[in-house]
Structure formats: structure tokens, C-alpha cells
Amino acid sequence: MSAEDDNLVRRYREGEGDAFAALFARYHRLVFNYARMTLRDASAAEDLLQETFLAVANGAERYEPRGHFRAWLLGICRHRCLDWLARRRRRQKIATETGFLVLEAPVLDSPRQDLQRRERLDLTLAAMGKLPDAQREAVTFYALKELSYAEIAEVLGCPINTVKTLIRRGRLRLAKLLAKADGIPS
Structure with missing residues (x-):
């Protein structure tokens, strides 16, 4: 493209x-x-x-x-x-x-039937806010599924392997934070 x-x-x-x-x-x-x-x-x-x-x-x-x-x-x-x-x-x-x-x-942009999805999104965004800046940005670009690793590296100004590491560590930390929010022991 x-x-x-x-x-x-x-x-x-x-x-x-x-x-x-x-x-x-x-x-x-x-x-x-x-x-x-x-x-x-x-x-x-x-x-x-x-x-x-x-x-x-x-x-x-x-x-x-x-x-x-x-x-x-x-x-x-x-x-x-x-x-x-x-x-x-x-x-x-x-x-x-x-x-x-x-x-x-407050931003009220979701219909009532999306309450559960909205709550999960809020939990996810709150957990992402706890990630270090570089991890949060890399995970965000990865989650949008619009950019390749090379393009993420270009935006962030770092090597591709660093991007892969940031995404892997960010996703692991995010999973732990979400499990903790759900009351699941780590």
C-alpha cells in the first residue's frame, strides 16, 4: 500500500x-x-x-x-x-x-448494550497506562494491527528487535495487570 x-x-x-x-x-x-x-x-x-x-x-x-x-x-x-x-x-x-x-x-460514546465491552476496554486502557511509555506505544501500534514491525520501528525510532522485545514484554505485563484486575492470582 x-x-x-x-x-x-x-x-x-x-x-x-x-x-x-x-x-x-x-x-x-x-x-x-x-x-x-x-x-x-x-x-x-x-x-x-x-x-x-x-x-x-x-x-x-x-x-x-x-x-x-x-x-x-x-x-x-x-x-x-x-x-x-x-x-x-x-x-x-x-x-x-x-x-x-x-x-x-465524561465521554459517553458507547450504547448501554456495550457496557461490558466498555468496562473491559476501560480496564485494558488503565492497565496500558501502567506500562512504561515505550512498551505502551509499541503495544498500541501492534494492537491496531495496521503497522508492520519495521513501520513501528520507524515511528518509534528504534531497531526492529527492540520493537519486538517491547511488544513481548508489554503484552506479558499487560496480561499480568489484567489478570490482577480480574482477581486472578499471578
Whole structure:
């Protein structure tokens, strides 16, 4: 799909808006899912989805086809997510220092019949939040099943074997955390 993506980027650079629409249609779910898993906030993930594709539109001239478009796209999303998390930490620190409590509205995006699935997702996301950053990112990319090990390595800027190790260790730790949450002795 990389050659197709490269062709779409080239066509977008030449002024074909339909090419950008095709890239968005192909990757918007991947970007949203990554942002949602990283931020644990559907509303913020929507914002980051828009910011990411705006950055792609504005930075298409800088894309070099020697890499993978998906890795480049998710690298942009990853940096936007890290910036968002840093801003949230600063806001929380200021709120704590000034004595103001910042409350965020709960996200109600699941129907009632999905309650059990939603609870399991919440447990999984909470457990993923306990993983070291590198493991969490590698496991997230792996869980989305959209990237190869090589593409994950490209996004994270590390060797493929490191990615494999991060995923293996992250999945093992995640399994232990989920078993503990379910009351299963390890």
C-alpha cells in the first residue's frame, strides 16, 4: 500500500483534493484509534485526528517516499498526542498549585448494550497506562494491527528487535495487570 499512498501524496501535491480525501478515508480510523488509546479521551482524539490531517495537508511537500506513509502519518499523530499530554500535565499542575480543580466531562460514546465491552476496554486502557511509555506505544501500534514491525520501528525510532522485545514484554505485563484486575492470582 505504500506505493499507492505515495501516489496519493504526489497527486495531492499536484492539487488533486480527491487524493487527500482518499488518504483521509484510508487512515482516519487508524489515527483516531491510536489517539484515543494514547489519550484515553474520545473528544481529544477527534481534535488530534483533525490536527494530524491538517499537519499532513500542510506538510505534504516535506513527505519523502523513501519511508512508509503510515509511519510518517502516525509519527505526526504521536507527536501531537505527546504535546497534548504535556499540556494536560501542565494544566493539572497549575490546577493543583492554585487550588482549582479542573473537571472534565465524561465521554459517553458507547450504547448501554456495550457496557461490558466498555468496562473491559476501560480496564485494558488503565492497565496500558501502567506500562512504561515505550512498551505502551509499541503495544498500541501492534494492537491496531495496521503497522508492520519495521513501520513501528520507524515511528518509534528504534531497531526492529527492540520493537519486538517491547511488544513481548508489554503484552506479558499487560496480561499480568489484567489478570490482577480480574482477581486472578499471578
